[in-house]
Amino acid sequence: xxxxxxxxxxxxxxxxxxxxxxxxxxxxxxxxxxxxxxxxxxxxxxxxxxxxxxxxxxxxxxxxxxxxxxxxxxxxxxxxxxxxxxxxxxxxxxxxxxxxxxxxxxxxxxxxxxxxxxxxxxxxxxxxxxxxxxxxxxxxxxxxxxxxxxxxxxxxxxxxxxxxxxxxxxxxxxxxxxxxxxxxxxxxxxxxxxxxxxxxxxxxxxxxxxxxxxxxxxxxxxxxxxxxxxxxxxxxxxxxxxxxxxxxxxxxxxxxxxxxxxxxxxxxxxxxxxxxxxxxxxxxxxxxxxxxxxxxxxxxxxxxxxxxxxxxxxxxxxxxxxxxxxxxxxxxxxxxxxxxxxxxxxxxxxxxxxxxxxxxxxxxxxxxxxxxxxxxxxxxxxxxxxxxxxxxxxxxxxxxxxxxxx
Numbered sequence: 001x002x003x004x005x006x007x008x009x010x011x012x013x014x015x016x017x018x019x020x021x022x023x024x025x026x027x028x029x030x031x032x033x034x035x036x037x038x039x040x041x042x043x044x045x046x047x048x049x050x051x052x053x054x055x056x057x058x059x060x061x062x063x064x065x066x067x068x069x070x071x072x073x074x075x076x077x078x079x080x081x082x083x084x085x086x087x088x089x090x091x092x093x094x095x096x097x098x099x100x101x102x103x104x105x106x107x108x109x110x111x112x113x114x115x116x117x118x119x120x121x122x123x124x125x126x127x128x129x130x131x132x133x134x135x136x137x138x139x140x141x142x143x144x145x146x147x148x149x150x151x152x153x154x155x156x157x158x159x160x161x162x163x164x165x166x167x168x169x170x171x172x173x174x175x176x177x178x179x180x181x182x183x184x185x186x187x188x189x190x191x192x193x194x195x196x197x198x199x200x201x202x203x204x205x206x207x208x209x210x211x212x213x214x215x216x217x218x219x220x221x222x223x224x225x226x227x228x229x230x231x232x233x234x235x236x237x238x239x240x241x242x243x244x245x246x247x248x249x250x251x252x253x254x255x256x257x258x259x260x261x262x263x264x265x266x267x268x269x270x271x272x273x274x275x276x277x278x279x280x281x282x283x284x285x286x287x288x289x290x291x292x293x294x295x296x297x298x299x300x301x302x303x304x305x306x307x308x309x310x311x312x313x314x315x316x317x318x319x320x321x322x323x324x325x326x327x328x329x330x331x332x333x334x335x336x337x338x339x340x341x342x343x344x345x346x347x348x349x350x351x352x353x354x355x356x357x358x359x360x361x362x363x364x365x366x367x368x369x370x371x372x373x374x375x376x377x378x379x380x381x382x383x384x385x386x387x388x389x390x391x392x393x394x395x396x397x398x399x400x401x402x403x404x405x406x
Contacts, residue, residue, distance in 0.1 A: 052402040053392055057355060060338045060377065060385040064280050065331040066270035068372035070321040072262050074301070076253030078273075078316045080244035081302075082212060085220070087239040088114055089205045091228040094221055099241060101219055105210040112240045114227060116206040123199035130192035137185035144178035151175040214243040217314065244314055249305060250286060251318045254298035263288060263322060269303050270321040273312070280334075282306040282327065283320070337374035338381060341389045343367075352381070353388040353395055360388060362397035 092114035099111050150171055158168035221227055221237035229238065251271055255263060269283040286304040293300070303320050305312075342352050343365070350367055353360040368376030381387070388395065395401075 052358070052400045053395055054404050055353075055360075055388045055392065055395065055401045056390060056404050057386045058339050058342060058389045060336060060381045060383055060387060062334040062383050063337045063371055063374055064270065064334050065371055066280065066321055066323055066327055068370075068374075069323045069325060069327070070270070071324050072255070072259055072322040074253035074255050074320050074322070076251050076318055076320065078249050078312060078314055078318055079252045080246070080314045081248035081250055082214070082245035083217075083242065083314075084211055084214075084244075085239035085242050086111060086208060086211065087229055087237075088208050088227055089229060090114065090119070090202060091226070092116075092206060094223055094225050094227050094237075094240065097219070097221070097223055097240070099216050099219075101216055103216045105214055105216065105243060107210055107212050109210045110207050111210055111216075112208040112221075114206040114208070116203055119199065119202045119206060123196065123203050126192070126196040126199040130189070130196050133185070133189045133192040137182070137189050140178065140181045140185045144175075144182050147171070147175040147178045208240055210243060212243075212245055213247075214245045216241050216243050218242040246312070247308075249308075249312055249314065251283065251303040251305075251320055253301050253303065253318075253320050254293070254296060255301050257292055257297050257299055260288070260299045260301075263301055268323045268326045270323060270327070271303065271305065272319045272321075274317045274319075275313075276309065276311060279309070280332070281309070282332070285322070335368065335371065336377045336381060336383055337371050338377055338387060339389055340370075340373060340375050342387045342391075343375060344391060353391050353397075353399075354381070355386040355388070355401070358400055358402070360395065360397070360399050360401055363387075 094112060095115050096113040097111070098113075099105060105111060154163060154168045154171045157163040158165060219241050221240045225237050227237050227240060263285060265285050265288060267285045269285065271281040271283045273279070273281070283303045283305050285301060287302045289300040289302070291300070292298070338352065344351050344353075350365045351362055352365060354363045355361075363380055365380035366378040368378045370376070388401070
């Protein structure tokens with residue numbers, strides 16, 4: 001019985017085939033794994049699948065050489081040193097306004113006109129009075145001249161005893177009165193002439209003129225308004241327009257009293273206006289006001305422009321850099337610069353790592369001169385480019401990077 005059971009035990013052919021196939025595939029799987037490992041090692045060595053390197057970056061910018069010469073910075077505003085609220089010396093109603101905001105005016109130009117019927121009539125009356133007084137003067141002069149002849153004749157007759165002394169004395173008295181009458185008439189004529197001059201001045205006051213060359217900043221009154229120098233009435237205007245002399249524009253800045261010793265009159269300055277951020281203007285210290293603002297512990301410094309621009313306006317905000325020396329002509333233009341910490345020197349080559357997406361590109365540079373903590377770039381970079389600062393040791397061309405969070 002046991003012998004028959006053993007005879008029944010057989011290995012099926014299908015099972016043999018499966019075992020054989022499994023043995024044949026195993027070397028191929030191992031070879032594929034080794035190949036994949038080698039490919040991974042190669043890709044890792046060339047940096048394709050290397051982990052990202054964390055770096056700090058900075059931006060290439062345009063800088064002015066004056067920034068490296070600055071010893072002190074301050075902020076302030078443009079202020080017109082000659083500014084006037086123009087009004088009439090007389091009270092009256094405005095009947096004409098010849099300018100508006102932004103109008104350029106010349107000294108003596110008629111800006112506005114007030115009603116003048118009453119003062120014009122007063123001038124005409126003063127002129128008539130003067131004519132009357134002058135006519136009276138001519139009359140008393142004629143009387144005096146006539147009496148002067150009689151006086152001379154009677155004097156000779158009195159000396160010869162041909163007329164009584166009393167007659168001569170009476171004529172002499174009349175002659176002296178005539179002389180004094182002429183003096184009074186002359187004084188009256190002068191007073192009448194002065195009255196006419198005053199009337200003409202009052203008439204001229206109705207014409208509001210520009211006191212100097214300038215630009216109209218604001219219009220404070222309009223046709224029909226009552227204008228008075230004092231502005232006492234609620235509806236009255238104290239000024240017609242406000243004008244400023246644009247040639248007198250200066251920057252006024254507050255400098256800490258602890259730093260005022262670093263400032264001197266005539267010191268060169270670099271001025272930047274927020275409204276004209278792409279430009280720089282040369283300036284110099286015009287005056288240091290000898291008064292301290294105790295609430296802010298500052299001293300007012302006035303800086304005048306050496307370069308002007310028609311776009312400058314009063315009350316524009318400005319930043320002033322007080323410089324250690326005057327700028328040379330070639331230092332007035334901006335230059336492309338980058339932080340010195342981004343530069344790497346490799347033999348006779350200066351390079352930076354330029355960001356290209358999430359990788360870096362090794363870039364050669366042509367350098368200029370040092371500008372403080374920056375270095376001038378003459379070729380290789382442009383404003384707005386981002387480069388790695390303090391590059392890590394393992395960083396190389398094509399490395400994958402990640403910008404450090406700050």
